Amino acid sequence: MNGTERISAILDALSREHGEGAYPGRSSEGLSPRWEPDPFHVLVATILSQRTRDDNTRKASDRLFERYGTMDEIASADIGDVAELIRPAGFPAQKAKAIVECCRILIRDYGRAVPSDTGELTKLPMVGRKTAACVRSYAMGIPSVCVDTHVHRMSNLMGLVDTKTPEATETELMGIAPEERWSDINRYMVRHGQTVCLPGRPRCDRCTVRALCDEGARRDPR
Numbered sequence: 001m002n003g004t005e006r007i008s009a010i011l012d013a014l015s016r017e018h019g020e021g022a023y024p025g026r027s028s029e030g031l032s033p034r035w036e037p038d039p040f041h042v043l044v045a046t047i048l049s050q051r052t053r054d055d056n057t058r059k060a061s062d063r064l065f066e067r068y069g070t071m072d073e074i075a076s077a078d079i080g081d082v083a084e085l086i087r088p089a090g091f092p093a094q095k096a097k098a099i100v101e102c103c104r105i106l107i108r109d110y111g112r113a114v115p116s117d118t119g120e121l122t123k124l125p126m127v128g129r130k131t132a133a134c135v136r137s138y139a140m141g142i143p144s145v146c147v148d149t150h151v152h153r154m155s156n157l158m159g160l161v162d163t164k165t166p167e168a169t170e171t172e173l174m175g176i177a178p179e180e181r182w183s184d185i186n187r188y189m190v191r192h193g194q195t196v197c198l199p200g201r202p203r204c205d206r207c208t209v210r211a212l213c214d215e216g217a218r219r220d221p222r
């Protein structure tokens with residue numbers, strides 16, 4: 001089995017196990033009914049999701065969008081007030097400043113539209129390649145490999161890649177996965193990393209892709 005066949009088989013198995021998989025701002029209670037999964041809301045939720053859990057992202061984005069529902073409202077909001085609303089997501093001062101500034105830039109330079117180009121997206125504050133890929137993938141339907149800590153860690157454990165940085169993982173995964181599966185990588189690996197392949201204590205004994213995983217074989221070399 002070559003790398004393309006292996007990652008396709010892994011994604012098939014994970015999609016059967018995890019159904020809809022991950023989505024920015026989707027908590028254990030599901031997607032928030034308080035905001036639309038459009039590029040603007042997904043961009044803000046993905047910034048909020050940095051270095052925190054889904055439940056905290058959901059809480060912070062709901063609080064923010066209940067008070068300030070539009071890009072214009074956030075752009076003219078008091079940064080301290082925004083920070084207080086998004087406190088559940090952590091790093092409130094840094095994230096509030098970035099979110100307000102993003103809204104101001106999108107209004108001033110992009111006619112209130114979130115750009116789809118990775119180079120343009122990554123000019124925005126707190127938007128790196130991972131956040132850009134999440135917005136493109138989840139809100140715009142553009143195939144993108146969004147590499148967070150789960151995807152980077154598991155791709156190396158599985159032996160799909162041998163990399164030191166998320167950027168290198170992104171490049172390698174784009175080389176082996178069919179383009180139409182790029183967005184599935186984040187969707188399913190993140191959910192698997194949150195529920196089965198836990199950081200530091202993977203539950204290989206109950207893992208559906210154990211036969212396709214190098215680490216699984218090392219732990220049970222039958």
Ligand code: SF4
Pocket residue numbers: 154157158196197198202203204207208209210213214215216217
């Ligand atoms: S077999 Fe173990 S290391 Fe491999 S993906 Fe499953 S839980 Fe993670």
